[in-house]
Amino acid sequence: MANILIVTTGGTIESFYNPEEGTPYHVPQDAGSIIPKALEKMGASDGYQFLHLCQKDSKQVNSADLQAIATYMREHDFNNVVVVHGTDTMPQHARTLRVLLNKQGMQNTNIVFTGAMEPLRDKDKAWRLQSEGWDNLTLALQEAQRPSPRTMLAVERQLYDAFKTDKDVVVGDDNTVQSSGFVARKSHIPEVIEERASRNNGTSPGK
Numbered sequence: 253m254a255n256i257l258i259v260t261t262g263g264t265i266e267s268f269y270n271p272e273e274g275t276p277y278h279v280p281q282d283a284g285s286i287i288p289k290a291l292e293k294m295g296a297s298d299g300y301q302f303l304h305l306c307q308k309d310s311k312q313v314n315s316a317d318l319q320a321i322a323t324y325m326r327e328h329d330f331n332n333v334v335v336v337h338g339t340d341t342m343p344q345h346a347r348t349l350r351v352l353l354n355k356q357g358m359q360n361t362n363i364v365f366t367g368a369m370e371p372l373r374d375k376d377k378a379w380r381l382q383s384e385g386w387d388n389l390t391l392a393l394q395e396a397q398r399p400s401p402r403t404m405l406a407v408e409r410q411l412y413d414a415f416k417t418d419k420d421v422v423v424g425d426d427n428t429v430q431s432s433g434f435v436a437r438k439s440h441i442p443e444v445i446e447e448r449a450s451r452n453n454g455t456s457p458g459k
Contacts, residue, residue: 255330255332256299256300256301256332256393256396256397257301257324258291258301258303259333259335259336260287260302261305261335261336262308262309262310262337263279263337263338263367264367264369265287265338265366265367265368265383266279266371268377285307286372286373288302290372290379290385291389294386296390303321303324305320308338309338310338310342310367311338311341313341315348318352321335322356325353326353332396333396334392334393334396335363335365339432340419340421342414342419343405343418343419343434344418346363346403346404346405347415349363350363350414350415362401363402363403363414364392364396365404365414366388366406366407368388370382370383370385371383371385372385384408391406391409391410391411405417405434412434415437416437417435417437418436420435
């Protein structure tokens with residue numbers, strides 16, 4: 253098995269599902285990641301190393317968090333990483349992490365971001381087996397073991413190239429989400445521009 257680092261940052265996949273409250277789901281701030289236990293339930297917990305970075309909505313993950321991942325990978329000699337992350341800014345942050353690793357001379361790294369549109373647990377902290385997050389995690393772990401370096405998203409039970417994909421969210425007049433999903437990227441912003449935007453703004457722009 254490839255030497256794979258799994259970084260957890262929060263996101264919907266780590267939150268609680270409560271149909272009475274609707275979305276967005278609550279990302280708990282007072283607990284560590286559930287992903288190691290989820291992988292154990294899947295029978296896929298052996299052979300990986302974990303870095304619990306933060307518990308955040310993806311719109312709150314910033315350039316310092318992404319730099320921390322890049323630095324940790326360099327210092328601990330990881331060439332394969334799965335980042336468990338919220339979906340709203342997932343494509344932008346995957347691309348930004350690629351830029352940061354390239355700057356460190358780590359072009360041969362394999363980056364896979366994954367998450368879910370629905371949580372793995374319900375409001376009583378019981379596992380929700382219908383969440384697509386289980387399939388996304390499986391895809392991400394498989395993709396991270398590829399010999400050729402890529403920057404991918406494992407979401408919606410399929411793989412997307414992060415440089416060709418964006419997250420599209422339509423919000424209604426009442427501030428509720430009308431639709432949300434991954435779409436083909438309309439404009440391909442050069443990496444150097446994305447890098448500058450991330451550095452200057454402190455956070456990558458997200459919807």
